[in-house]
Amino acid sequence: MLEVTVRQRQCVGNGCCAEIAPEVFVMGDDGVAYVCEDGRVLPGGATALVPEHLADNVLEAAEECPAECIRVALAAASAVPRARAPA
Numbered sequence: 001m002l003e004v005t006v007r008q009r010q011c012v013g014n015g016c017c018a019e020i021a022p023e024v025f026v027m028g029d030d031g032v033a034y035v036c037e038d039g040r041v042l043p044g045g046a047t048a049l050v051p052e053h054l055a056d057n058v059l060e061a062a063e064e065c066p067a068e069c070i071r072v073a074l075a076a077a078s079a080v081p082r083a084r085a086p087a
């Protein structure tokens, strides 16, 4: 599963992300984007888990963001465990 964060300080507020993935990105009254999780808008700088069916849209939004302020990463819980180093 992916997780996503918006760096509000860099956001230029063009609304592109909210058009591509409105379930995950919303524009705040202050004119910048925030992420949502389970329909709840999270505070600035917060990280939201992205439901599998929205992953492609979130990746597209990150690619299209003109300010490159959308960070997408693999959520820790879904990361593939690393093999243990030999002793």
Ligand code: SF4
Binding pocket: 006, 010, 011, 012, 013, 014, 015, 016, 017, 018, 025, 032, 033, 061, 064, 065, 066, 067, 068, 069, 070
């Ligand atoms: S696409 Fe990027 S710059 Fe535009 S509103 Fe979304 S986060 Fe902000």
